[in-house]
Amino acid sequence: MNQISVIQTQAIKKTFPGVVALSGIDFTLHTGEIHCIVGENGAGKSTFIKILSGFLRPDSGEIVIGGHTFHHLTPHLSQEQGIQVIYQESLLVPQMSVVENIFVGRELTGKFGFIDRKRALSETRKIIDSLGIDLDPQAMIESLEVADRQFVKIIKALAMNPRVLIMDEPTAMFNAQDTDVVLKLVEDISKRGISVIFISHRLEEVARVGDRVSVFKDGKTVASHENPNRDIDLAMITREMVGRSVDAFYKKVKTSPGETILEVKGLKLEKNSPEVNFSLRRGEILGIAGLVGSGRTEIVEALFGAGKKVQGKIIIKGQEVTINRPADAIRSGIGFITEERQKTGLALGLSVAKNMTVAGLNKFKGFFITPSDETHSAGRYVDDLAIKTPSLQQEVRFLSGGNQQKVVIARWLFRESEILIFDEPTIGIDVNAKAEIYRLMSELAENGAALIMISSEMPELIAMSDRVLVIKHGQVTTELSGKDITEEKIITYAFGVTDDEQTA
Numbered sequence: 272m273n274q275i276s277v278i279q280t281q282a283i284k285k286t287f288p289g290v291v292a293l294s295g296i297d298f299t300l301h302t303g304e305i306h307c308i309v310g311e312n313g314a315g316k317s318t319f320i321k322i323l324s325g326f327l328r329p330d331s332g333e334i335v336i337g338g339h340t341f342h343h344l345t346p347h348l349s350q351e352q353g354i355q356v357i358y359q360e361s362l363l364v365p366q367m368s369v370v371e372n373i374f375v376g377r378e379l380t381g382k383f384g385f386i387d388r389k390r391a392l393s394e395t396r397k398i399i400d401s402l403g404i405d406l407d408p409q410a411m412i413e414s415l416e417v418a419d420r421q422f423v424k425i426i427k428a429l430a431m432n433p434r435v436l437i438m439d440e441p442t443a444m445f446n447a448q449d450t451d452v453v454l455k456l457v458e459d460i461s462k463r464g465i466s467v468i469f470i471s472h473r474l475e476e477v478a479r480v481g482d483r484v485s486v487f488k489d490g491k492t493v494a495s496h497e498n499p500n501r502d503i504d505l506a507m508i509t510r511e512m513v514g515r516s517v518d519a520f521y522k523k524v525k526t527s528p529g530e531t532i533l534e535v536k537g538l539k540l541e542k543n544s545p546e547v548n549f550s551l552r553r554g555e556i557l558g559i560a561g562l563v564g565s566g567r568t569e570i571v572e573a574l575f576g577a578g579k580k581v582q583g584k585i586i587i588k589g590q591e592v593t594i595n596r597p598a599d600a601i602r603s604g605i606g607f608i609t610e611e612r613q614k615t616g617l618a619l620g621l622s623v624a625k626n627m628t629v630a631g632l633n634k635f636k637g638f639f640i641t642p643s644d645e646t647h648s649a650g651r652y653v654d655d656l657a658i659k660t661p662s663l664q665q666e667v668r669f670l671s672g673g674n675q676q677k678v679v680i681a682r683w684l685f686r687e688s689e690i691l692i693f694d695e696p697t698i699g700i701d702v703n704a705k706a707e708i709y710r711l712m713s714e715l716a717e718n719g720a721a722l723i724m725i726s727s728e729m730p731e732l733i734a735m736s737d738r739v740l741v742i743k744h745g746q747v748t749t750e751l752s753g754k755d756i757t758e759e760k761i762i763t764y765a766f767g768v769t770d771d772e773q774t775a
């Protein structure tokens with residue numbers, strides 16, 4: 272079949288100081304297709320996208336768009352060619368509304384040059400309706416859940432009437448339901464004739480929506496497969512990505528739980544919210560399930576002193592502790608790996624080593640960390656978690672998205688907290704590193720730590736948890752353990768059962 276290509280690149284190369292990010296990307300995007308790109312953390316996916324958006328200039332290679340050959344693009348040129356990109360990092364203004372974010376920088380002007388708010392609002396509503404999602408165009412971004420923020424980014428791109436829509440891990444923050452909405456949306460967008468480049472670490476969704484799947488490895492295109500029947504062989508894709516087979520689902524080693532280390536009693540986030548009670552033993556992984564927005568994150572934030580709470584006792588090793596700020600929590604031995612990298616205060620301008628050791632000050636005897644202590648210990652985690660960085664001194668902002676997430680994890684491992692909260696720990700992490708993180712979590716539990724894991728990925732929650740608390744509307748609707756931890760039960764309690772049925 273003679274397919275028409277919208278974008279074609281040849282031998283695109285890009286080097287950063289000490290890092291070869293791209294060593295030869297050949298890539299063809301055909302009209303109307305959904306072309307998925309997969310690859311390990313640091314393989315060069317985002318760098319390639321930034322070259323297509325004109326944000327980065329390649330060292331060499333060619334980009335052909337609609338018959339024109341370019342050696343590099345600029346953001347303006349790229350947009351002019353109809354390319355719209357939704358990046359991995361959020362670029363929304365939190366203190367502005369949805370509609371303001373969508374039209375920021377290109378306000379629609381009415382008569383006399385005033386901003387035509389009405390038109391902006393009605394255009395936004397039109398797109399929201401056509402997508403069939405539930406979103407208030409006048410809501411402030413900061414009040415929105417992560418999933419809704421992602422929808423805003425998609426709407427913003429669509430408002431530009433693109434020919435090509437590029438999405439870099441659009442579903443990373445999403446649970447199964449929201450992911451489903453996004454995937455349907457992507458299919459819908461492609462049916463309108465827009466060509467889509469879709470990057471994801473979730474291979475099942477790539478198999479589901481991709482007309483074509485290309486594999487990047489070490490900055491090169493190593494394979495490109497058509498997927499007309501949506502049945503692409505994912506084991507093969509994994510081998511092409513990693514260079515060997517990976518057992519994607521590691522299961523936690525069963526340990527016999529030790530003493531109770533944490534008790535949360537009568538925790539209330541607001542005056543009228545339900546009480547939350549749970550306990551945690553050494554050696555255990557307590558899973559927390561629930562829809563995004565169910566209050567899962569708020570509960571652990573309150574425990575960590577990072578969110579509001581009006582009452583509740585927190586007892587650690589039999590002693591009641593006062594936790595008003597994260598610093599109190601850290602002192603009590605609690606670590607928190609949050610779902611949003613940017614929010615965790617990764618110091619983007621500091622080195623990999625500094626970012627890891629900043630929470631681990633007490634690990635060293637004196638008050639000062641000597642550079643060699645730091646390097647030695649940080650080096651271990653760089654190896655264990657396979658963090659791709661040219662050196663420990665590299666600034667974190669130059670790391671790929673997935674590798675930044677690994678630094679967040681390493682920081683808390685470094686701190687040797689006895690109680691560790693993981694909020695969506697494997698977001699944006701490639702299959703290989705995922706298995707590594709599961710192994711590390713299991714090892715921590717075996718060594719006597721107690722873990723809490725919030726996750727929207729059912730398979731990982733089920734494989735890793737000894738017990739699962741299901742949260743709905745801020746309330747624990749059930750606690751499952753052992754054989755009762757099934758997807759069906761979790762879903763039933765997460766949203767199948769209404770409040771009335773529960774109390775009846």
Ligand SMILES: Nc1ncnc2c1ncn2[C@@H]1O[C@H](COP(=O)(O)OP(=O)(O)OP(=O)(O)O)[C@@H](O)[C@H]1O
Pocket residue numbers: 287288290291292310311312313314315316317318319359659660669670671672673674699
């Ligand atoms: N501005 C930069 N300066 C230095 N190195 C960079 C810069 N941008 C990217 N890199 C490096 O280039 C390589 C490719 O990074 P890129 O972000 O393209 O990976 P990725 O495939 O998107 O990974 P992930 O799945 O983690 O998002 C990485 O080793 C990264 O650290």
Ligand SMILES: [Mg+2]
Pocket residue numbers: 316317318359439671672673
């Ligand atoms: Mg990336």
